[in-house]
Amino acid sequence: MIDTTTGTGSCPRCAATTVSLGNATPWCAGCEWNLDAYDRGRRAGEFGWAWVDRWTYRLAYRMTARQFDRLVGRPLDDHGPAAARVFTAIASVLLLGGAAALAATGVRLILAFSFPNPSVVLGVALLGLAYALRPRFGRLDADLAVLTPDRAPELFALVDEVAAAIGAPPPQVVGVDGDINAYAGVVELRRRRVLCLGLPLWGSLPAQERVALLGHELGHFVNGDPRRTLLVQPAVTMLGSAADLVRPVRSVSGGGIAELLGAALAHAVQWMLARLLFGAHLVLVSVALRDSQRAEYLADELAARAAGSTAATGLVDAFLAEESIALAVRRESQAGHGPDRWRAAVAGSRAAAAARLPLRRQLSVREETSLFATHPPAGLRRRMLAARPWHDPAVRLTDERMARIDAELAREYERIRRDVSWSG
Known part of the structure; x- marks a missing residue:
């Protein structure tokens, strides 16, 4: 407590x-x-x-506060060119060009000389390096239990309604897992849209906050989040991969003095190069995440348009109660209970903590601030929503329809209940 x-x-x-x-x-x-x-x-x-x-925290706090002040009085769906977005895009283009140059040089060395020749070996190495530095397009999570419209027609219908309400394309893959979380993203070269609902969170939320959760996650398909775009992927992955490749590994344990000195020199050079590459990676990631945080504010606004402002602000407050949700779900799961009891237990926990909630929102501004945070602090997200025009629900989820959706997911709920019980 x-x-x-x-x-x-x-x-x-x-x-x-x-x-x-x-x-x-x-x-x-x-x-x-x-x-x-x-x-x-x-x-x-x-x-x-x-x-x-300490220094990076203070820098992040100033940047986060400045971004909030800049956005609070203007339309959040203004996707005009921002400095962070332009910088990240230019960096991605340069990194892709560098990887392409490595691959082209490797091919040229292989074709220009006959084997055996040191140039051929170098060419193969350059091709291998270019392959290792390739952009990652993501793939479906192995823990994702994929659903089908035939298996969960009420859930898919609700997802489609919320998507239409906010002007977002519906996901091509809908699934569930056992996390107290939810996410939406695009994966693979085909850029398939994926929506994942963590059942401990989904089952613990009241009806309209579930609609808000869908509105927020589906909003990522239209909010200009740079993490979902192909062009930004090289900037946030390639230098980190390069740093991992050159990180020194001690492999010489014996030998003469010349071998030991050579290994020490190579280790020092690799250590410095890895730190430089990783430092550049951190700079690019921190810059890209500034625009990601703007996109999160817009996703909250879209959640309010779909579910109403009351539900959207309630959902943000639910993120502050993640520990309480985890405890309540574990306790009720160990007692053999499902989402109805999860929801009642979480509601009681949130009601008991209501008096402390304003302070918890304020403290989140301190504790959730980071150069590498993908989301703004929950307290600032709540303030941003409160400062926006108030919205009535565009999509209403009745208790009866919510019960039908939960019935469709009964098998998945039972599997998650067992997993939570055993993990406790």
Whole structure:
């Protein structure tokens, strides 16, 4: 249980009493003084050096706050050219050109000389390197249980309704897994649209928040999220792959002094090259994720258009209750209960934590900020929704229809229930 602490001091800005949750560094709930503090005890290190982690956190906090301030008063579906998007696209083109040049040079060396010849060996190596650096198009997750319209007609009909409500194309693959999560993406060279619903999350949500979840995930097919586009894939994958390829591995354990010195020199060169490549990879990823966070704000807006603003804001708050959802689902699953009891237990847990929810939203702004976060902090997502025009539901899911959908998924629910019970 997370306890609220008050009386830990006075805010030097507005003189109000500061607050905290658990052992978090106190802040002012009124003016948010000290909310941007780097709380080392509650953050996992990202780089391994405390001073670097502190500096990158502060940079990320400023960038996240600046992006929120820039977007809160303008249309979120403005996909005009942004600096992050242009930079990432140019980097991808250059990286693809570099990989193509490696492959072309390899082919030329192989064809220009007869075997055996060192140039032929080098050509084969260059072709292998170009293949290793190729963009990854993704594939279906092995844990995804793919559904069919015949197997779950009510669910597919609801997905189609929500897609139509937000102007998104329907997914070509719909499946479920056992995570407290959901995702939408495109995979393979054919760029098949995939929607995955984590049943512990899906089964724990009330009806309209399920519609909001579908609206958010399907919104990724139309919100300009750079992570779903082919052009950005090289920028976010190729340099990381190159860093893995050149990372040094100690393989010399004996031999003469010359061999040991040569191995040490090679190790030093590989170490430096791997760090340089990985550093460039981090820069490209952090830049690309700025635009991904804008896309998440738009996905929330699309969720509100489909399910109504009340349901969309409730869904964002549900993400803050992930630990409570996990505990409730595990407890009820071990007792042999399914989604009806999951939903009741989660509702009770969320109601009990309602008084702390405003502080939990504020604390999320500190704790979920990172250069490498794919999503804005839940607290800022909630504020963004509250600042947008209010929406009534375009798609309404009745309790009766929700029950029919859950009945279609009974076999999958039972499998997940057993898995959750055994994992506990």
